[in-house]
Amino acid sequence: xxKQLPFTPLYGREEETKIIYNLITKGISFKKPLSIYVCxxxxxxxxxxxxxxxxxxxxxxxxxxCIYVCCTGCxxxxxxxxxxxxxxxxxxxxxxxxxxxxxxxxxNEKYYILLILDExxxxxxxxxxxxxxxxxxxxxxxxxxxxxxxxxxxxxxxRFLPKLKKGAIPSKIHFEPYVKDQLxxxxxxxxxxxxxxxxxxxxxYIASKVASKDGDVRSAISIAKKSLLDLEGENKxxxxxxxxxxxxxxxxxxxxxxxxxxxxxxxxxxxLAIILKLLSLKKIKSLNEAIILAAxxxxxxLLKLPELxxxxxxxxxxxxxxxxxxxxxxxxxxxxxDIQTAKSxxxxxxxxxxxxxxxx
Numbered sequence: 001x002x003k004q005l006p007f008t009p010l011y012g013r014e015e016e017t018k019i020i021y022n023l024i025t026k027g028i029s030f031k032k033p034l035s036i037y038v039c040x041x042x043x044x045x046x047x048x049x050x051x052x053x054x055x056x057x058x059x060x061x062x063x064x065x066c067i068y069v070c071c072t073g074c075x076x077x078x079x080x081x082x083x084x085x086x087x088x089x090x091x092x093x094x095x096x097x098x099x100x101x102x103x104x105x106x107x108n109e110k111y112y113i114l115l116i117l118d119e120x121x122x123x124x125x126x127x128x129x130x131x132x133x134x135x136x137x138x139x140x141x142x143x144x145x146x147x148x149x150x151x152x153x154x155x156x157x158x159r160f161l162p163k164l165k166k167g168a169i170p171s172k173i174h175f176e177p178y179v180k181d182q183l184x185x186x187x188x189x190x191x192x193x194x195x196x197x198x199x200x201x202x203x204x205y206i207a208s209k210v211a212s213k214d215g216d217v218r219s220a221i222s223i224a225k226k227s228l229l230d231l232e233g234e235n236k237x238x239x240x241x242x243x244x245x246x247x248x249x250x251x252x253x254x255x256x257x258x259x260x261x262x263x264x265x266x267x268x269x270x271x272l273a274i275i276l277k278l279l280s281l282k283k284i285k286s287l288n289e290a291i292i293l294a295a296x297x298x299x300x301x302l303l304k305l306p307e308l309x310x311x312x313x314x315x316x317x318x319x320x321x322x323x324x325x326x327x328x329x330x331x332x333x334x335x336x337x338d339i340q341t342a343k344s345x346x347x348x349x350x351x352x353x354x355x356x357x358x359x360x
Contacts, residue, residue, distance in 0.1 A: 007056045011189070013045045016173055021053050023171055024146065028061065028112050031143030033167055035135055037157055038150045040175030042309045043216030046150050047265045049175075050116050063111045070118045077127025080134070084115065099133070106141045114146045119310065121151035124160040131161055139168045140146035152311045177215020183207035186217055187224050202227075205248065218307050226304040267308065268316040269346050272325060273355045274299060275335060276342055282360065287333040289313060303354060 009017035020036060027034030038046050054066035067087045081098035085091055085105070093101045107112065115134075117123075123131050135146045135157075147320045149170065153159075157170060170255065178186070184207045191198050203224070210220040272297045278284050284291065293313050300307060308316075317333070320326045325342065328332050346352060 006060065007052060009052065010045045010049055011098065011186055012178055013049050013175070016045075016175055017049050017053065020049065020148075020173055021056075024053065024057065024114065024148075025183065027138075027146050028057075031137040032312060033142055034114075034146030035138045035168060035170035036146075036148045037170040037172045038148060038175065039152065039154050039172065041214060041216065042152055042312055043214070043218040043220075043307075044175040044177055045217065047118055049312065050118075050148060050150060054114065054116060063114070064114060065111050066114045066116065068116045068118065071120050071122040074123060077123060077130035080117070080123060080130060082340055088113070103141075106137070106145050109144055112146070113144060114148065116148045116150070118150045120149035121153040121156050121311070124153075124156060124210050128160050132164065135161060135170060136168050137140060152309075178211065178220075179215065179216050180207045180211040181214070182202075183211055183220050187220060190221055191224060210360050216307075223304075254354060265316075265319065267312070268319045269348070270299065270305070270351065270355075271296065271313070272314045272320055272342055273346050273348075273352055275326065275333070276346075276352070277355050277358065277360060278294065279335060279339075284360075288331055289317070289333070292317075292333065295358075298360065299355060299358060302358060 005014075005018055020038065023036055024034060026032065027056070038050065040046055051068070054068065057064055065088070067084060069083045069087065071080060074083065076095075078098060080096045081102050082092045082095075085093060085098060085102050088102075088105055091101075092098070104145050115137075117134070120131070120134075123134075134147055135149070137340050138147055145169070149156075152249060154174065157172065184203055187203045187207060188198070188200075191203070206220055206227075210216060210223070213219075271292065274292060275287065278287055278291065278295055289310070293308070293310060296308050296313065299305065317326065317328070321328065324336055325345065327336050334341065337345075343352060
């Protein structure tokens with residue numbers, strides 16, 4: 001019998017939250033293997049939902065340790081064992097013994113350990129053996145260890161873990177993109193505490209655009225705040241008109257840009273422009289994912305662009321690599337074409353000019 005939630009879930013994620021919460025509490029109570037795979041596009045509330053659940057479980061159960069690890073910090077597969085060991089014991093062991101030390105801890109632990117591993121698809125590109133080991137823990141340490149993996153990739157378990165034993169196959173919970181009505185409700189609730197009067201037409205326009213694109217609630221909130229909150233101090237009599245104009249302008253400037261109409265999508269072209277700027281800086285000797293993502297975040301803030309997560313960055317870099325514009329070797333990202341060719345491909349002097357002025 002499913003339990004009612006003892007806390008308020010994210011709007012639009014009530015059903016997913018209830019399923020995950022009931023799976024976890026059932027696994028803890030009946031000491032059954034607990035393995036869950038939470039997947040869905042960026043901005044669908046996966047991580048926030050798990051944080052809400054883990055916070056409640058920590059209050060509800062006396063003998064439980066909820067350990068959250070973001071796997072993007074793991075440069076090698078074995079690094080995940082270091083991170084888990086540090087969270088559990090405040091100790092890190094050498095690579096040769098880290099796995100053994102973690103499993104020894106599991107064997108002797110009296111508390112229930114719930115591992116929440118965010119961006120777990122990052123590990124798939126490092127070492128599939130590590131993924132297998134992690135998802136086998138709930139079966140190996142029944143009643144002691146539960147694993148929840150979070151990722152954007154929908155078919156990670158089928159692609160990277162096809163040989164998992166029957167008892168170790170995780171329950172899959174898919175977070176669908178937010179639809180227009182959900183985005184309207186979320187934006188209205190989010191903005192009402194920051195703006196006294198928000199025209200519902202503006203909210204509806206943003207929600208419709210974002211829902212038709214990818215349903216990313218973070219993108220919707222980002223666009224709304226940038227186009228509406230910046231005008232809070234404007235004259236009240238002209239505010240409504242300017243708000244609507246700003247909303248339309250923010251979105252239409254993106255959609256009508258030559259970058260969008262080109263063969264290479266909008267975001268990868270921005271990434272390519274950022275790479276050109278970074279390569280022109282003497283202080284940067286080589287490029288990697290972290291440097292490019294940090295530069296994009298600054299660009300996103302200054303140019304009022306939708307937010308970009310690491311998984312999205314990897315997708316965009318893959319697009320550029322598939323066009324032979326860049327290449328990756330030993331985690332370093334190299335430009336494969338000359339600067340003039342790259343600028344011609346970007347084909348947006350205004351964008352290049354704006355990024356050139358940014359101080360990275």
